[in-house]
Amino acid sequence: MRMMNGVGFIGVGNMASAIAKAVRASKPEQALYLYNRTPERIYELSQALNAFQVERERLDVDLLARCEYIFVGVKPYGMKSLFEEELAPYLSEDEPKVWISMAVGYPLKDLKTLTPASHRWIRIMPNTPVEFGEGYVSYCYDPAIEASKVGYVEALLQEAGRLQYYDESQFDAAGAVAGSGPAFIYQVIEALSDAAVSHGIPRQEALEMAAQTVVGAGQMVLASGENPGALKDRVTSPGGTTIAGVKALEANGLRHAMISAVDATYQRSVDLSDQA
Ligand SMILES: NC(=O)C1=CN([C@@H]2O[C@H](COP(=O)(O)OP(=O)(O)OC[C@H]3O[C@@H](n4cnc5c(N)ncnc54)[C@H](OP(=O)(O)O)[C@@H]3O)[C@@H](O)[C@H]2O)C=CC1
Ligand SMILES: O=C(O)[C@@H]1CCC=N1
Structure with a gap:
């Protein structure tokens, strides 16, 4: 397997940009790779975070090949087309990734259908104050994931604010409040x-x-x-x-x-x- 030391972000709007700032605060030396459909919207952020900004044509080599952990920040209705139409050709069983979804109302059972079976999913429900380390992030995960990988994502988010595990059945409530x-x-x-x-x-x-x-x-x-x-x-x-x-x-x-x-x-x- 190739070395994949980076942390990726696909779909960097209001919420994912706040998460990226929190991840940078947690891990000042971590290589971050940001990709957004409209690139000009993330020029300043990429510079401010000292992150690599990835071009659409090089998504596979500059992000997917370098990152095992990838945050997905597109709207819930954009998830399916992102995975099925844009990412599917580059995803394989042999290079499993840890995907972190922040999409409201998108359960793990449906997230898992978007990727090959060896890939793992964590669901987070953050809020925008993570940007200042004052957020509240609920999380849950596919039970097949190794504890060390959950621990890695917890470490990425340690400067986001309060991080709280919830059973997925509580996610709609946690999202509605926090x-x-x-x-x-x-x-x-x-x-x-x-x-x-x-x-x-x-x-x-x-x-x-x-x-x-x-x-x-x-x-x-x-x-x-x-x-x-x-x-x-x-x-x-x-x-x-x-x-x-x-x-x-x-x-x-x-x-x-x-x-x-x-x-x-x-x-x-x-x-x-x-x-x-
Ligand atoms: N906003 C919030 O407070 C919270 C949001 N969430 C969740 O976060 C997610 C994002 O919400 P939010 O940040 O508010 O929405 P935004 O519209 O601000 O961000 C979505 C981003 O995804 C990008 N995008 C869309 N499609 C693609 C694609 N195919 N490839 C790459 N980038 C793409 C958009 O790019 P473009 O610049 O072209 O529009 C945009 O920057 C949602 O799933 C939402 O449920 C969860 C908790 C709180
Ligand atoms: O309004 C939304 O759909 C997103 C999810 C939680 C906060 N904002």
């Missing part, structure tokens, strides 16, 4: 900062105030280990200001809105899994 959750929280930050602006605080200060409040509250939940309800009680003085706001949130259904958002996201993920 994968999509940043989008929900950005809406909360946007709303909080709009409110601050409406009370006269300049926009940039309002954004920092809102974002730091969310960061601090999240860190307090993690660091204290206390129930968020108890932490909320420590902010709400009897007859004070905060409880007036809490009542307004209850009246407007904040918690119901958040739970419904996760339910809708979860259901979309289940539907995609059925179509994969």
Whole structure:
């Protein structure tokens, strides 16, 4: 077998570029090979990460021949055509690879049909804050994979943030909360900062105030280990200001809105899994 010391990325958009940054932080000396359908979108990233940018015509020799571990960052609906129409001629039983898929709603049983039987699959469900080492990455894998290979991928992602194994049956839920959750929280930050602006605080200060409040509250939940309800009680003085706001949130259904958002996201993920 040829030496395959590189780590590859195929489909380097929003999520895979954040993962590539995390992998670079974990492994400063690791050779990284990036390939994206539209090359100009990853020129800057390739330079910033000191990664090799791979041309379409040289995908086989410059990426597939050099990498045993390959992250796949295309959309779920692009997975089948990528493997069947572009990669299949270059994949063989004799050179098994470890593929790491981040595609939401694309189960291991369907991923395995995309490659020869000797190849192995790991599924991750990351979120974009991995870019700053503050992400949450759920993972699961095909039981046929060697533990050392899972360990290697864990090491590649050690600077991504929190890394948590889940049984695949929990993946739709984990994706709905952690994968999509940043989008929900950005809406909360946007709303909080709009409110601050409406009370006269300049926009940039309002954004920092809102974002730091969310960061601090999240860190307090993690660091204290206390129930968020108890932490909320420590902010709400009897007859004070905060409880007036809490009542307004209850009246407007904040918690119901958040739970419904996760339910809708979860259901979309289940539907995609059925179509994969
Ligand atoms: N965004 C997120 O927060 C999260 C996303 N995910 C998953 O990550 C995956 C990517 O999502 P996201 O990054 O948001 O999407 P993007 O559209 O930003 O990225 C997809 C990338 O794949 C490239 N691409 C598409 N087809 C091919 C191909 N045949 N060969 C090479 N490159 C190709 C696209 O290139 P081009 O530049 O030409 O468009 C694009 O850069 C999805 O499967 C999604 O489910 C998972 C968790 C969170
Ligand atoms: O919206 C999406 O489909 C992807 C998956 C999780 C977050 N973004």
